[in-house]
Amino acid sequence: MNLTDRSKILITCAKGLGDWVANELEDLGYEVLIKRSNGVEIEGDWLDVMRLNLELRTALAVLYLFHEFNASRPKDYYKTVNSLPWEELISPSEYISIVSRADTPTINNTMYVGQLTKDAIVDRIVDKTGSRPNSGPKRDNIVINVFWMGQRCWLYLNTSGNKLADRGYRKMPFKAPLQETLAAAILIASGYDGSQPLVLPMCGSGTLAIEAALIALKRRVGLLRNNFSFMHLLNYDKETWKDIRLEALKKGAKKLVAPIIATDIDEGAIEASVNNATTAGVAHLIDFSVCDFAKTSIPKVNNGIILMNPEYGERLGDVKELEKTYRRIGDFFKNSCRGYSGYVFTGNLKLAKHIGLRTSKRFIFQNAKIECRLLKYEIYEGSRKSKYQVDGDA
16 A cells, blocks of 8 residues: 555534535535535545545544445454555554454454454455554544444554644633534634634633634644544555655744634633643734623624634523523623624524524534524614514524
């Protein structure tokens, strides 16, 4: 296997982000072959694998299809997996992790598939080299993803390893933080590209602010990481990866063209935000301050974005008290944010009705197990009373 070997590439994502991953891929010039809620399939080679791990903001992992075959019984499965040239890919000194999913009549425990796969790979390497690689649950080194559905089996080299959402900057997560990939998708859905001011009251641990700065700088999020699973394979081309990284570094901007303002009433949240932004290398580009959201300083422009992620009563906050908060958000939008596009990300549509404004657009997202909405409000300059009526369908 070399850098020019083409195969199917499966890009996985959190449930509901398939469209956003597909959009990213198409913007990068790839043809989307299959799109699902939690993944997108394209075709490419190892140069594409490196590029995708570096570029993608909304994806979780880049899986390169190594082998596809039929198997109806465990012994047939083992035989096929054991016949593959693993010793050409994996050093005996490496550490292997297997991630398996199975839905086949002859298997009633998906963990058994993982064990079977590990045994087949390790036995092959021992037979060919005389040495045995270690294995376990950590995904810092070699990761193999297995799917066995019916009689069809797919073996993928997980070239990312740990999730791409793990950018490495969130050292202080604070309360119920958004996953980085979800935060990036929310910002992209809002139309944010760095050319307009962005205001983020209730910023929490700063994930939205940091992802926004990375978008505005056109900085590849993979540059924040120094470890990917593909770097542990025997076919890893260190010089090519170095060139790809250097080229990506040249494309990024050094400063913002419009401000990013992030506030929170909790001093602990701002402390966490500043620390996380410092780790990401963007703290000097974000205006952090402690205040009630309604006291947030709003630049006087006609093209800004204000984005709020209030508590919605599922994991944090009392619902009755939150009704008052949501009413205050509506008042804040009307009184202080004229000329902006306002966005509220929430998992509680009953609470959203208390904002008291009509939504102009809605996006559906999944935050862990909670179905959420990103609600857009056009906050017009001047008197547009018809836009301030209650929306019963938020």
